[in-house]
Amino acid sequence: MSPTLTIILLITGWLAVAAAMLWGLMRISRHHSPQPQPKPQNKPDRTPANTASAH
DSSP: OOHHHHHHHHHHHHHHHHHHHHHHHHHHHHHTSOOOOOOOSSOOSSOOSSOOOOO
């Protein structure tokens, strides 16, 4: 095997391993990312003006 072919195979193998590791990290981080919380539907925008205040 020629030295040129050896170097090309080493670089190709390194790129394949790096791509596999990146794919695995992206998959894990996507799986463990926080899910967005749904907004409550029946919540009023502001408090009513005639509220009772107890002292």
